[in-house]
Amino acid sequence: MAKLFPFGSHDVISTISSFGFVLFIFINGVEMDFSMITRTGKKAWTLAIIGLVLPTLIAYPLLRYVLVTKSNNLNSMSYDLMVAGGVHNLVSFAVIYNTLNGLQMQNSELGRLALSTALASDMLSTTMACIFKAALANSAKAKMLNSIYLLAFAILIPLLFRPIMFWVIKNTPEGRPVSNGVVYLIILMVFGLGWISIKINQDFLLGAFILGLAVPEGPPLGSTLVKKLRFFGNWFFLPIFVATCAMKADFSFNRQPDVVIATSLMSLIVHVVKTLAIFLPALCCKLPFSDALSLALILNSKGEMEVGLTSSQFDKQMIGGHAYGTILISIMVTASIVQWSVKSLYDPSRKYAGYQKRNLMSMKPDSELRILTCLHKKSHIVPITNVIDLFFPTLENPMTVDVLHLIELVGRSLPVFVSNRHQRVKSSHKAYSDDVIIAFDVYEHDNPGAVIVNTYTSISLPSLMHEDVCNLALDKVASMVILPFHQRWSIDGAIECDDKNMRALNNKVLDIAPCTVGILVTRGQHSIKESHTRLAVIYLGGRDDLEALCIARRAIKNPRVQLVVYRLVHKHYMPRYTDDLLEEFIGSFNAIGNVCCKEVVVEEGSKTASFMRDIVNEHDFFIVGRRHELDLPQLEGLTSWSEFLELGVIGDFLASPDFRSRASILVVQQQVSKTQK
Numbered sequence: 001m002a003k004l005f006p007f008g009s010h011d012v013i014s015t016i017s018s019f020g021f022v023l024f025i026f027i028n029g030v031e032m033d034f035s036m037i038t039r040t041g042k043k044a045w046t047l048a049i050i051g052l053v054l055p056t057l058i059a060y061p062l063l064r065y066v067l068v069t070k071s072n073n074l075n076s077m078s079y080d081l082m083v084a085g086g087v088h089n090l091v092s093f094a095v096i097y098n099t100l101n102g103l104q105m106q107n108s109e110l111g112r113l114a115l116s117t118a119l120a121s122d123m124l125s126t127t128m129a130c131i132f133k134a135a136l137a138n139s140a141k142a143k144m145l146n147s148i149y150l151l152a153f154a155i156l157i158p159l160l161f162r163p164i165m166f167w168v169i170k171n172t173p174e175g176r177p178v179s180n181g182v183v184y185l186i187i188l189m190v191f192g193l194g195w196i197s198i199k200i201n202q203d204f205l206l207g208a209f210i211l212g213l214a215v216p217e218g219p220p221l222g223s224t225l226v227k228k229l230r231f232f233g234n235w236f237f238l239p240i241f242v243a244t245c246a247m248k249a250d251f252s253f254n255r256q257p258d259v260v261i262a263t264s265l266m267s268l269i270v271h272v273v274k275t276l277a278i279f280l281p282a283l284c285c286k287l288p289f290s291d292a293l294s295l296a297l298i299l300n301s302k303g304e305m306e307v308g309l310t311s312s313q314f315d316k317q318m319i320g321g322h323a324y325g326t327i328l329i330s331i332m333v334t335a336s337i338v339q340w341s342v343k344s345l346y347d348p349s350r351k352y353a354g355y356q357k358r359n360l361m362s363m364k365p366d367s368e369l370r371i372l373t374c375l376h377k378k379s380h381i382v383p384i385t386n387v388i389d390l391f392f393p394t395l396e397n398p399m400t401v402d403v404l405h406l407i408e409l410v411g412r413s414l415p416v417f418v419s420n421r422h423q424r425v426k427s428s429h430k431a432y433s434d435d436v437i438i439a440f441d442v443y444e445h446d447n448p449g450a451v452i453v454n455t456y457t458s459i460s461l462p463s464l465m466h467e468d469v470c471n472l473a474l475d476k477v478a479s480m481v482i483l484p485f486h487q488r489w490s491i492d493g494a495i496e497c498d499d500k501n502m503r504a505l506n507n508k509v510l511d512i513a514p515c516t517v518g519i520l521v522t523r524g525q526h527s528i529k530e531s532h533t534r535l536a537v538i539y540l541g542g543r544d545d546l547e548a549l550c551i552a553r554r555a556i557k558n559p560r561v562q563l564v565v566y567r568l569v570h571k572h573y574m575p576r577y578t579d580d581l582l583e584e585f586i587g588s589f590n591a592i593g594n595v596c597c598k599e600v601v602v603e604e605g606s607k608t609a610s611f612m613r614d615i616v617n618e619h620d621f622f623i624v625g626r627r628h629e630l631d632l633p634q635l636e637g638l639t640s641w642s643e644f645l646e647l648g649v650i651g652d653f654l655a656s657p658d659f660r661s662r663a664s665i666l667v668v669q670q671q672v673s674k675t676q677k
Contacts, residue, residue, distance in 0.1 A: 001247070014244040020237020021308050023229050025205045026190050028094040029212020030222050032119065033414045043285050044116035047278055048091070051299060052121055054277040055089045059270045080259060080323035081266045083313050087306045087327060088270040088334070091121035095303035099335075103298075103342055107415050107460050107467035110291050110346065114298045115414055117278075121299075126209070130154075133202055149200035153207075157193065158214040165214070169221050177224040186215075186225065203312070218459075223410040242304055245311040249328050250321030259322045267330040271300050294346040301338040302331040358479050358515035359671045360550035361543075369393075369554070370400040372478040374469055376407075376502060380484045381439045383522040387482060387666060388443075389529040390621065391551070392558040393450040402476050403440050403455045405433045406465050408501070415460035417468055433457045462501035466508035474514045481513055482666075485521040485647075489657060506646050510626075510669055516547055517669045519626075519646060521655045524662030526620045532560050536619040538612070538650055539567045540634055544625025547670040551623055556595055565597045566615070568608060570633045605637035612653055616661045624650045626669040 005013070060081060096118035097106070105111035134146035172178050193207025215222050275296045282292035307328065314324040363369070369391060373384045384403070393399040409415055420437050437455050444453040454476075458468040473481050486502035487495055510517050526533065537552045539545045549565070556563045602608045626648035628635060635649050642652040651667035 013240065014248075017237045017241035017244055020233050021241045021304075022190065022194065022205060022208050023233030024094070024238050024304065026208040026212045027226055027229055027233055029209045030215045030217065030225055031097075031414075032093060032213060033217050033416075041116065044113060045120050046285075047113075047117045047281055047295075047299075048120035048124060050281055051091065051117070051274055051278045052089065052124060055085070055270045055273045058273050059085050059089075059266065062269060080263055080319045083310065083319050084263045084266040084323065084327050084330075085270050087310050088267050088300075088302070088330070089274060090125055090306060090309070091118050091299055092303065092305035093118045093122040095301055095305050096298060098303060099298060099301040099338065101461075102339065103346075104464060105342075105346070107464040107471075109471070110287075110295055110298075112415070112417075114295055117295075117299060119414070130202060130206065137201065146201050150202065153196070153200060153202075154210060157207075157210045161189070161211065162214045162216070165216055165221055169216060172220050176220065177227075178221050182221075183225060183228055186211075187229075219410055226410070238304060242307050245307050246328060248311065248314060248321075249325035251325045251329075252322075259320060260326050263323045263326040264330065267327065267334075271334065274300055290345045294342050297338050297341050297345075300334060302334045306331050357671065358477065359547060360479055360516060360554075361547055361670065363479060363550075366397055368398050368400065369480075370402070370476060370478050371480045371482060372402045372404060372469070372473045372476060373482045374404045374406055375436065375484060376405075376499070377497075378435050379488065379497075381436065382525070383484065383520060383664070384482070385439070385443050386526075386528050386664075387518075387520055388451065389527075390533075390535075390561075390666075391554050392561075393447060394557075395449045397554070397557070398450055398452070400452045400454070400476075401440075402472060402478065403436065403453060404469060404472055405436045405455065405457045406468070406505075407433075407457065407459045409459050409461050415458070415464070415468075417458050417460075418456065420455040420457060462505065465501075465505050466512070469505070469509050470513055478515050480516040480518055481509060482518045482520055483509060485519055485655070487521075489523060495657070503644075503646070510646055514671070516671050518551075519651070519667045521647070521651070521665040521667070523655075523664050524620075526662065526664065528558075528561070528621070532562065533558075533621055534619040535561050535563045535621045535623070536615065537563070537565045537623050539565055540625070540628050540632060540650070542625055542628050543670040544627050544648075544668055546625075548623040548625050548666075548668045551666070551668065555623075559594060561594060563595045564619070565595070566611075567597065567599045568602050568611070568634050569599055570603060571601060602634050604633060605635050608634050609638060609653060612650070613659065616654060616659045616663060619663050622654055622663055622665045624648065624654065624665065624667055626651060626667050 093115070096114055100106045100111045100114060103111075106115065130150055131147070134150050135143055137143045137146050168178055168182055190208045190211055193211050194204040195207075197204055197207040215225060278299055279292050279296040282295050283289070287295065310319075310324060310327050310331075313319050314321070319327075360369070371388075371391075373388070375381065375384055388399070388401055391399060420433060433455065436457075440453045440455055444451055456472065458465065460468060469481060469483075472478075483506050484502065486497075486499045486506065488497040489495060506519055510519075535552065535555055537545075537548050539549065552563055552565070555561050600611060602611060626646070628649065630639075638649045638653065642649055644652050644655070647655055647665075647667045648669075651665055654661070654663070654665050
C-alpha cells in the first residue's frame with residue numbers, strides 16, 4: 001500500500017472518487033419518477049413495510065439473546081451489529097435497478113413489482129434515517145430546529161428549483177438537449193446543497209438526492225444530465241470509490257474473531273428474516289413459488305450504496321476495521337448469490353409458451369379478430385392503419401386492435417406502461433403519444449362498430465421492449481402481433497431509416513411471442529381502403545404459408561382487393577406438410593370473382609428468383625410465410641443470399657431494394673408451439 005499510494009495519495013484519490021458517489025446519488029434521484037410513489041400499489045407498499053420492519057424487530061434482539069452468554073464484549077460491538085443489520089436491511093432503489101438491469105428483468109411483471117417495492121422502501125428508509133439523524137441532537141431545542149430545517153430543506157428544493165427547470169425545458173428547442181451552461185449550474189447546485197445538508201446536521205448526499213428528485217424525468221433535461229454525468233459518475237469515479245473503500249478494510253480476522261462471527265451472524269440473520277418477510281407475503285399475494293422466492297432474493301441484493309454507507313460509518317469511527325471488512329465481504333457474497341440464484345429460478349420466457357392456439361388458422365372465418373400492432377414513430381401510423389384495412393373489418397366481422405407505442409427509456413429508471421384509454425387525463429406521459437392517440441381515435445371514429453382501438457404507451461429500454469409486447473399480446477389474447485420492419489426507404493430507393501434496436505426487438509418477439517407474428521415492410525403509399533389493391537400470396541407449403549392464406553381469406557371479402565395465389569411446385573418433390581387446407585381454400589376461392597390461383601413449376605432457387613423478379617411490380621401488396629422446409633428445391637441457393645433472416649427467404653428477396661418495387665410486404669410467422677420451442 002505504501003509503494004502504490006505514497007505520501008497520502010490514497011486519501012486524495014478517495015476524496016476525489018467520493019465526488020463520483022455524490023454524482024451517482026444525484027443520477028439515481030434524476031432517474032427516479034417520484035410521482036410513482038402515489039401510484040405504487042398496496043402490494044408493493046405492504047412488501048416494503050414488512051421487509052423493513054420485521055428484520056429490525058427480530059434480528060438484533062435475537063442475536064443479542066444468542067450472544068449474551070457467549071461473548072464478554074457484546075456491548076463494545078453493539079454499534080457494529082447495528083450498522084451491519086441496518087446496511088443489510090436497506091433496500092436501495094439504485095442497487096435493485098442495477099441488479100434487474102443485469103438480469104434483463106426491468107420490464108417483466110416481477111421486475112416492475114421489485115422496482116415499485118424498492119422505490120417505496122428506499123423512500124421510507126431515507127425518511128427514517130433523516131428523522132433519526134435530526135433526533136440525535138443533545139437538547140430538545142436543537143432537535144426541533146433540526147427537524148424544522150430538514151422539513152424546509154425537503155420542501156423548498158422542489159418548490160424553488162423544479163419550476164425553474166420546467167422554464168428551462170420550455171425554452172429549449174424541441175428535439176435539442178439543454179445547454180451545457182445549465183448542466184454546469186446544476187452540478188454546482190448539487191455540491192452547494194450538499195454543503196447546506198451538512199450545516200443542518202444531515203449527510204452531504206441528502207441535498208444531491210433531493211435535487212435529483214426535483215429534476216423533471218426524461219428528455220430534454222433529465223436525459224441530458226444522465227448522459228453527461230453517467231460516464232464520470234457511474235463508470236469512472238464510482239468503481240474507484242468502491243475500490244478505495246475496500247482498501248480501507250482490515251481483513252486480519254484472526255485478531256478479533258468475536259467481532260467477525262457476530263457481524264457475520266447479524267448479516268445472515270437479517271437476510272434470512274428479510275427473505276422470509278418478503279417471500280411469505282408474496283405467496284399470500286398469489287405469486288408463484290419461484291417468482292416469490294426470486295422477488296425476495298432481488299430485494300436482498302446489495303451493491304455500491306451499501307458500500308458507501310458502510311464506508312462513511314467507518315470514516316466517522318463508528319465501527320471498527322474488522323466489522324467493516326466483514327460487512328464488505330458479506331455485501332460481495334450477497335450480490336453474487338442473488339445474481340446466480342435468480343438466474344436459476346426465474347425464466348421470463350416460459351409464460352409465453354404456446355399451450356393455447358393463438359393464430360388465425362385455428363379461428364373460425366367469421367369470428368372476431370384481435371391483433372396487437374406496435375409502432376415507434378409517427379411515420380408508422382399510416383402503414384399500420386393500412387394493414388388493418390387489409391383485414392377488412394366490418395360490422396359482421398369486427399376487429400379489436402391494441403396499439404402499442406414503444407418509446408425508448410432515456411433519463412429515468414422506472415419503465416412506464418400506461419393504457420391511454422384509462423389514464424389519458426391522469427398520465428403525465430400522454431404527451432409522448434398524442435399523435436398516435438389522435439390518429440387511432442380518428443380511425444376508430446371512421447369505422448364505427450367495425451374496429452375497436454385501444455392505445456397503450458410503453459417507455460422502456462430497447463433491449464426489454466419485447467417483454468411489454470409479449471405481455472400485452474398474452475393479456476389481450478391477441479391472435480397476431482404486427483411489427484414494423486426496421487428499415488424504411490425513400491421514393492428513390494435510398495434508406496431513410498435503419499434502426500438496429502427495432503430489428504433486435506423484432507427478432508426477440510419472433511422467438512417468444514405467444515401468437516402469430518407479422519413483420520410489415522412498407523414500400524410506397526398505396527391505400528388499401530381508397531383504391532383497388534393487387535394482392536399476392538406466394539405459397540410453398542408449411543404452417544406460415546397457411547397462416548398467410550388465412551389473412552388473404554379475410555382480405556378478399558373486400559371487393560376492391562384482387563388476390564393472386566402463386567403456388568410454387570417442383571416436379572419431383574412432395575412437401576412434408578399436407579395441402580388439404582390449401583385445396584379447401586382453392587375450392588372456396590373458385591366461387592369468388594376477385595381470386596385467381598396459379599400453379600408455377602420451378603426446378604431450383606434461381607428459377608424462383610427469376611419468377612419473383614417478374615411479378616414483383618405487378619402487385620401492391622404481398623403476404624408471405626417466413627419459414628419453409630430447409631430442403632425445398634424451390635429455395636435451393638437462395639437461403640445463403642438472405643440478408644434479413646427475420647423476413648425469411650421469400651420476404652427478404654421481395655424486400656430487396658434492387659427491385660425498386662413499391663409493393664408492401666407482410667411476412668407471417670405462425671405461433672411457435674411449445675414443442676417447437
